[in-house]
Amino acid sequence: MGDQPILRINGLTKRFNDFTALHSIDLNVSEGEFLTIVGPSGSGKTTLIRLLVGIDEPSDGSIWLRDRRIDEVPANKRPTCMVFQSLALFPHRTVGQNIEFPLKLRKVPPADRRARALELLDLLRLPRDYYGKRIDQCSGGERQRVALARALAFDPEILFFDEPLSALDYRLRKTLEKELKDLHRRTGKTFIYITHSLEEAMVMSDRIAIMRAGRFEQIAPAEQIYAKPVSRFVAGFMGEVNLFDMTAGQVPGVTLSPHAQSRFAGQSGTLMIRPESLSILPPSGTADICFTAVIEAEYLLGSRMQYTLRRAGGGTVTVEVLREDAAQGGVGAEITLGCPADACHLIAEVPDAA
């Protein structure tokens, strides 16, 4: 990755009448990075990407591609390309004509266009005889690849993706996520991807930006967002999570070891424990953080077991353990759960702020 960011966004704002969709956003994207913007629907991620591509105009702020300010440049003059949610493949054209479309616009001679289209079919592992196929003869996954090939055809500087996998079934999505990551590695291009699926973001990205109500809540590598979220919103957005309210170093109904007590001494906020960080303790066992709970439901997740429990101090807890560590007893049994202090994360956010 280069030192100078390929894309720089300063104070980008978008207002629709009296509704503000984006509140003065700042973002730097490095050359060759795979950045995923995640957020619930209505968080402004689609608005943002439409501004970056140039389909819509910002109300305020600037967008820079290296040293060039591009927010005033119309979409057709920007060296970026987007894969649309609906893919937007032209139904009246063949696969080959679709891929060649951006090249045709750039007056590339037909022979060179065809060579490039075939090269892209190879890159995306589509058979070469798909060149003459109609779009409606392609399956969902194949269309996805055609759309990618078309977006790559004119060698754009940045590739944008607007939830292109959301309409596909689970298994195909999983395969394509990996292919996309692989494609990113092979092409070395900068990818900016938006999705509401955290799983997708985790699998593919170098960095994840979590968006909420027109602002970035946190921008960090996936592990960090998962392990050290800055807010309850991010914690809850990134998979299953157990949140405990901590006041002055104490959590009601939870026993803290001296080590944990000194670590959290006097602090208030939200203590976050991921379901897989908790383990089921033997009757005499202890841990830094300890509490008892009654099993309400159990689910088998292949090699793992997941439990929903009701905590003695109130509230439900989710625990995920390996199958060989499954709880004795089953539904209705009371068990003790524990977790080391290092596996928790204290979010400096007061419960009701969220």
Added chain:
Amino acid sequence: MRTSRFTATVLMLYGLLVIAFLYLPLFSVGLASISKARYLSFPIRRYAYGWYGEALASDTVQTLLVLSLKVAGIVTVLSMIIGFFGALAFARYSWRFRKAYQKLILLPIFFPQTVLGLALLMWFNTLGIVPSWKTAVVAHLVWIAPIATLVISIRAYSFDPALEEAARDMGASTWDTLREVTIPLLMPGVVSAGLFAFLLSWGNFPLSLFTTGADSTLPEWLYAKMVSGYSPLVPTVGILTVGSSVVLVALGLLVPWGLRRMRALAGRVPSEQAAQQIPQET
């Protein structure tokens, strides 16, 4: 669920009745056109086909045909163009007065044509325009262009706006987008709108009656002849008129089909070349 034999028979009879109801009148006009008798009466005792030769040889009929074709042709082309852009405004783009526009454009269709014809005639008079086939074109357009717009709008509604955005994003100018994406995708709608426009103009009587002035279209002439001086030439010309409509509709259906075939064949050529390239490169 299976339909009982009785229900099936009743439905079949009903269907046949409806078809007879729709087509028997036309059939009888056809019969009348080949009757030797000077007046229309059934049963026809002697048949004669001479009226067709006479109709085609007649200068009057030729003038009428040319004029009707001219009016319908111009109305068709203009309706297709107006309807295309009208439909984009109607169904594709959101703009401030779109709701009002969508309602206003429907008004001429709801207007009785005779009233519309009268209104236009008065308007032309006020402006000092002498009515002729040209004013008839305008009158037809007032009524037919909205219909063409609606027909194309149906197609435009099912159009994914992302297609145009994608084209733009890949570097297409406004004109490129129109030529490469919007026009080809709306083409089926434009062609059907054109067919409608032609047929509606070709067979229009009330608007033409008020606005052609000294000129006369086929339907007007048919009516005039019916009122004063019937001869079997009337049903003959009528049948010829119907025949031309049928030919046109058939062409309208065949040409797009032929184009699709040609495109399908053209699309296959590069793929064969592509297939041939594989052994060279691997």
